[in-house]
Every structure is written in structure tokens, then in C-alpha cells.
Amino acid sequence: MVVAKEFDETVLTRLEKIGGLPLVRRMLDLFLEHAPQRLESARLGCQTGDMDAVSRAAHSLKSSAGHLCLVVLQELAEDMERLATAAQHEGLVGKLRDLEEAFARVTPVLTQHRSALGG
Numbered sequence: 421m422v423v424a425k426e427f428d429e430t431v432l433t434r435l436e437k438i439g440g441l442p443l444v445r446r447m448l449d450l451f452l453e454h455a456p457q458r459l460e461s462a463r464l465g466c467q468t469g470d471m472d473a474v475s476r477a478a479h480s481l482k483s484s485a486g487h488l489c490l491v492v493l494q495e496l497a498e499d500m501e502r503l504a505t506a507a508q509h510e511g512l513v514g515k516l517r518d519l520e521e522a523f524a525r526v527t528p529v530l531t532q533h534r535s536a537l538g539g
Contacts, residue, residue, distance in 0.1 A: 427526050431489040432533060441537055448534040451484050459520055466512050474504035474512060492522045
């Protein structure tokens with residue numbers, strides 16, 4: 421179950437007011453398409469010790485999660501970016517696991533909203 425803190429559905433209404441349903445659909449599509457790729461980049465970066473790759477992936481996730489008011493994802497990605505930038509390998513694997521779990525919780529909700537929009 422996704423708690424209200426993880427996803428504020430009012431963001432979809434705000435996006436619709438700004439750019440209509442096409443903007444809402446596009447934002448959801450972009451997030452659902454690119455977030456798994458960013459998670460994979462972060463995972464590979466953790467495995468290979470490429471802190472720049474982890475930092476870039478986490479920064480991108482932080483930004484895209486922020487656009488959709490995915491607060492928990494945004495905070496976890498920000499923490500991960502900070503750890504990677506400081507080359508603090510120790511906390512990265514746990515943070516990545518937390519980020520992946522949070523993504524797994526919100527994905528069905530976002531997918532459901534996207535499906536309901538049609539188009």
C-alpha cells in the first residue's frame with residue numbers, strides 16, 4: 421500500500437491545470453519509462469564502484485520524482501546522490517535497496533493512474 425507521504429495525487433490535478441491531460445500522461449510515461457533505467461544505472465554503478473554513475477542516476481531520479489511529488493523516492497534519491505558524491509560506498513547498497521522498494525510501491529499506483537487517462 422502506498423502511503424499519502426509517498427505520492428500526493430493532487431499533483432496530477434496541478435499538472436492537468438498547467439498542461440492538460442497530455443502533460444499528465446507524458447509526465448507519467450516519462451517517469452515509468454526512465455526510472456527503471458536510472459535504478460539500473462545506479463545498481464551498476466554501485467556494483468562497479470562508479471560513484472559518478474550513481475550520482476548522475478540518483479540526481480535524475482531525484483528530479484523526476486520531485487516533478488511527481490514522490491516525496492519518499494525524492495528523499496531517498498537525494499540521500500543516495502549525496503553518498504555517491506562523497507564517495508561513501510558503505511551506505512549506498514542499503515539506500516539503493518530502499519529506493520527500489522519505494523519505487524516498487526509507487527509503480528502500480530502510477531501505472532493505474534496512467535491507464536485511467538487513456539490515450
